[in-house]
Structures are given as structure tokens and as C-alpha cells.
Amino acid sequence: MKAIVYKSQTGFTERYAKLLSEKTGVPAYPLKQAGKYLRKNDDIFYMGWLMAGRTSGLDTVVEKYTVRGVAIVGMSPGGNGGLWDVACKNGGYSDGGAPVFYLRGGYAPDKLKGLHRLLMKPMANSVVQEIRDKGPKATESELEMMNLFLHGGDCFDEAQLEPIVRWFQTGLHDGRVRIMPNATL
Template identity: 55%
Template sequence: MKAIVYTSQCGHTQRYARMLSEKTGVPAYSMKEAREKLQLKDEVFYMGWLMAGTVKGIQQAMDRYVVRGAAIVGVSPQGNGDLWTEARINGGYSDSGGRLFYLQGGYAPEKLGLIHRMMMKTMARSVIRQVEARGDAATEQERRMAEVFRNGGDFVREEALDEIVQWFREGDHSGELKATPRVEF
């Protein structure tokens, strides 16, 4: 693998990318840095944050590089459920054999630009309202998500990378991500 390429707005994905770089010895570049450091069609592992069901920057990464695998970073514990579950059902592979992972990042509204902050505010409000309406019937996980949307949260942790590090160690990979993974939002 030539490099880890990432897109990050609030820093969670960047921290994961840097940690993964330390653990694997493969350099990590932001998408912008990658334009200077990498050649077209270089083999990369892509890391991008989940925004309303799409993975930021992944299409551009697939256009320029050979994306052998990707880690998607979202705020929920399971990546909106579906993407992660589908990847899992599929053994964690896209249709064309690229490896897919999910990592829980965090929620830091103070680091968001105005538009994204407004989008998240609407979502946060609706999640909090739904959980409150469920009262005692709300699960522990739903309560925790409501809490994250109230006060922010940071779930970046080194151990979450274990499976990805293991995959890097397995050596050469031939699968490639060719279509944008998408989840219903």
C-alpha cells in the first residue's frame, strides 16, 4: 500500500489516519497533500467521514487512485446500521472486492462550518426529541446517542484500528472499491 489518504473536517478521521500510519508505517496524507505526493493509480487505503449517508471524498479518491480498502468514520456506533451491517454480511467487502471498515469518530459541533452545523443541529434535535419521546422505552444506546448530540463526544480510540492493522499485515490486496458506498439516511 502506497499511502493512507483521508478527508476530515473536525479531526476524528485525521487522528485515525495518523494512528494507522504509525501502526503500519504507511504514510498518511490528506487529500490535498496526496495530490502532490502520489501518482495517479497509486494503491491507497482511503479514510473519510460519513455525511448523511455518503462518504466524503471517496469518489475523488476512486477517480485518482486504486482504493484497495476504505474506513468510514461516523458518529454512530454502527455507521447508521446499514452500511456497516451490509459490509459485514458481505464479509466487509464491496461488490468489487475492496475492503470496507467502519470506525466511530465523534461529534464536535464547535468545529463545524456554519452549513454543516445547521444540518447537524436539525438532526441532533430530532434524535433528542425521539429519544425523549420514547421515555423509559429508550435503549441505553439511544440514550447515549442523545447525550452525544446534546454535549458532543469523542470515540476515537486506538483499539478500533486493530482489524484494519491486521488487514494491512495480511499483505498484498487485489480488491478495489469502484462504487461509492451509500446508506439510507
């Protein structure tokens, strides 16, 4: 594997990428700088934050590099989004046979800028209202999500990297994420 390439807005994905780099010895580059170090079609592991079901930056990297595996970083307790749905149907792999992992990052509303801040506000309000409406029927996990939306929170957990580190060390690196027409990656 030539590199770990990542895209992070509020820092969670960056922290995971840097720690994964330490644990594997593979260099980590932010997507914007990766072109300085990598050539077209080089093998990479991609890490991107989840934005409304899409893994941000993935559409760009699949055109430039050979994406051998992906980690999606979101705020929900379990994986979600277009690529995650594909992976769930395929036993944990993208359509091209690359492993797909999910890492829980967190929510840092104070670090959000411009459009993302604007987009998140109504989404957060509607989730909070939906959970409030459930009253005592709301589950522990729903209450935890409500708190996360209301106050932000850090769900970074080093242990979540373990399956990825294992795959770096002993897994097959012969699948790839392909561009799928009309697919939400």
C-alpha cells in the same frame, strides 16, 4: 500500499489516519494534499468521515487512485451509510472486493462550520426529540446517542484500528472500490 489518504472535518478521522500511519509505517496524507505525493492509480487505503450516509471524499479518490480498502468514520455506535450497507451484504467487502471497516469517531459540534453546522442542527434536534419521546423505554445506547448529540463527545478508540492494522500486515490487497452508478458511497 502507497499511502493512507483521508478526509476529516473535525479531526477524528485525521487522528485515526495518523495513528494508523504510525502503526503500519505507511504515510498518511489529507485528500487535498495527496496529489503532491501520489500518481494516478496508486494503491491507497482511504479514510473518510460519514456525512448523511456518504463517505466524504470517496467519490473523488475512486476516480484518481486504486482504493484497496476503506475506513468509514461516523458517530453512531455501529457502521452505517451506503457503502456500509453494501459491505454488510458482501461479508465486509465493497462490490469490487475491497474491505470496508467502520470506526467510531465522535461528535464535535463546536468545530463544525457553515453548511455542516446548519445541516446537523435539525438532525440533532429531531434525534434528541425522538429519544426523549420514548421516556423510560429509551435504551442505554439511545441515551448515549442523545447525550452525544446534545453535548458532543469523543469516542476515539485505538483498539478499533486493530483489524485494519492486521489487514495491512497480512490481508489480501487485491480488491478495489469501484464507482457504482447510482450507488451512495
